[in-house]
Amino acid sequence: MSTQTIYWAAYNQDSTPELALQPLTRHIADAQSGHINENHLACPAIRGKHSNTFYSTFPYDLEVTFNGGLTSNKQEMIEQRTGLYKDSYAFNWNYYRIFFSPTSQMMETSPAFLHNTSYSQQGHAPSGAFDIGKWFRPSAPAFQLWSGVTEFKALKDEAHLYFNFPSANRIIFQEFKMTETLYKISNASVNLKSHLPREGLSSLYSRYTQAGFSKKIMAEIEANLR
Numbered sequence: 347m348s349t350q351t352i353y354w355a356a357y358n359q360d361s362t363p364e365l366a367l368q369p370l371t372r373h374i375a376d377a378q379s380g381h382i383n384e385n386h387l388a389c390p391a392i393r394g395k396h397s398n399t400f401y402s403t404f405p406y407d408l409e410v411t412f413n414g415g416l417t418s419n420k421q422e423m424i425e426q427r428t429g430l431y432k433d434s435y436a437f438n439w440n441y442y443r444i445f446f447s448p449t450s451q452m453m454e455t456s457p458a459f460l461h462n463t464s465y466s467q468q469g470h471a472p473s474g475a476f477d478i479g480k481w482f483r484p485s486a487p488a489f490q491l492w493s494g495v496t497e498f499k500a501l502k503d504e505a506h507l508y509f510n511f512p513s514a515n516r517i518i519f520q521e522f523k524m525t526e527t528l529y530k531i532s533n534a535s536v537n538l539k540s541h542l543p544r545e546g547l548s549s550l551y552s553r554y555t556q557a558g559f560s561k562k563i564m565a566e567i568e569a570n571l572r
Contacts (some may be wrong), residue, residue: 350515352451353567355524357442357532365480370400370423370519373460375445397516399510400460402443402502410437410498412491417542431493436469442484444532445509450479452512458505465500468492471507480551481534482528482563485509520572528566531559 354370373396412435418424425438445453456473469491476483487507491498500506511517534557537557538550554560 348515349518350447350451350513352478352511353520353522355444355522357444357524358440360534369521370402372542373399373401373508375466376530382457382529386399398536399508400517401461401508404500404506405441406502408439408498408500410489412496429491434491434493435496436488436490437498438548439487439489441487443539444482444484445478446482446563446567447479448560450477452476453478453485454508454510454512455485455533456508456510458508459510461505463504464502465498465504468495468498479550479560480554482532482554482559483537483539484532499547522567523570525566525570528563528570531563535559 359361406420408418408420410416410424412426416424416426416437423440425440427436428437429436452475454473454475455471457470469489471487471489489498535550535554538553539545542550
């Protein structure tokens, strides 16, 4: 099977240096450790779906409480956001990765639904997808609590989020170091969405391509590989 390289970096390296020590785990590899029954993965539809699925884990215990205000054991890493459900809370977790592909490549994120996590009754991570070859922005970990729930607790080493990269090739990762140039390009991508909140992804991709960002990003990454 051919391989395909996806480049990644710890986005906020100053505030989360431990992120560089937390590479993603290939999901199917869990079958070897007994987490997933191998019969489950024998199904071609399931293996095809998850052959390039990876997951991240919590690098520490994380506790967030909404009780007359937001408090957390990692206060500097948490930002409250508007809840999706009635009488619910949500928060961003400032623990960002950023991914890049020199060619068009979708990245899908979803809750860790095949892992038995301690926090599943409290809430869930949101799902989403975008083309990491046409939009250079960090993944944005967030959690949505169920209605009426005011406390979130996750344990170190628990599965956090799934990252799926649909491709006929076997995905491999290469880490790079974020630079000021890469931050500026990423901020331009994020700010464009803020200025044009109703703009569809296809339009954003077109603007990104016209700006010639891909070649600039690849050159900067190649100069800063780890």
